[in-house]
Amino acid sequence: MARQLITFHLGTQSFGLDIMAIREIRAWxxxxxxxxxxxxxxxxxxxxxTVLPVIDLAARLGWEPTSPTDRHVxxxxxxxxxxxxxxxxxxxxxxxxxxxxxxxxxxxSTDAVVPYLEGLVALEDRMVMVLDLPGLTTDVDLPEAx
Numbered sequence: 001m002a003r004q005l006i007t008f009h010l011g012t013q014s015f016g017l018d019i020m021a022i023r024e025i026r027a028w029x030x031x032x033x034x035x036x037x038x039x040x041x042x043x044x045x046x047x048x049x050t051v052l053p054v055i056d057l058a059a060r061l062g063w064e065p066t067s068p069t070d071r072h073v074x075x076x077x078x079x080x081x082x083x084x085x086x087x088x089x090x091x092x093x094x095x096x097x098x099x100x101x102x103x104x105x106x107x108x109s110t111d112a113v114v115p116y117l118e119g120l121v122a123l124e125d126r127m128v129m130v131l132d133l134p135g136l137t138t139d140v141d142l143p144e145a146x
Contacts, residue, residue: 054085
């Protein structure tokens with residue numbers, strides 16, 4: 001079965017998310033920090049009157065935290081019945097991938113990214129890491145958006 005993925009960049013790496021989980025893509029807006037949240041939770045933003053938790057995706061994947069600029073965007077995704085924002089460098093395009101083209105993530109205990117991957121897909125000149133959205137937020141204890 002074919003799936004459409006929104007592809008985006010974190011540094012030089014390409015990632016993909018199932019388009020059905022994406023609610024919108026917003027321009028960067030500063031977050032309000034919250035006390036006692038994991039280091040990768042950048043804070044919250046106002047989404048048309050709703051408090052939207054925002055995750056620094058690079059920090060969540062174990063990389064250097066993002067220093068957001070006006071060029072960054074927030075991907076608003078439906079994760080486990082709740083809306084969450086993901087800070088990314090830039091959104092690329094929408095691609096179609098067959099389920100059989102998505103290869104399982106390699107088994108390695110040293111790569112912090114692998115637990116959050118659904119798989120990898122080769123697209124022309126690049127490898128796209130397909131993220132497992134529920135896996136990204138399994139230990140994020142944030143209140144449901146108000």
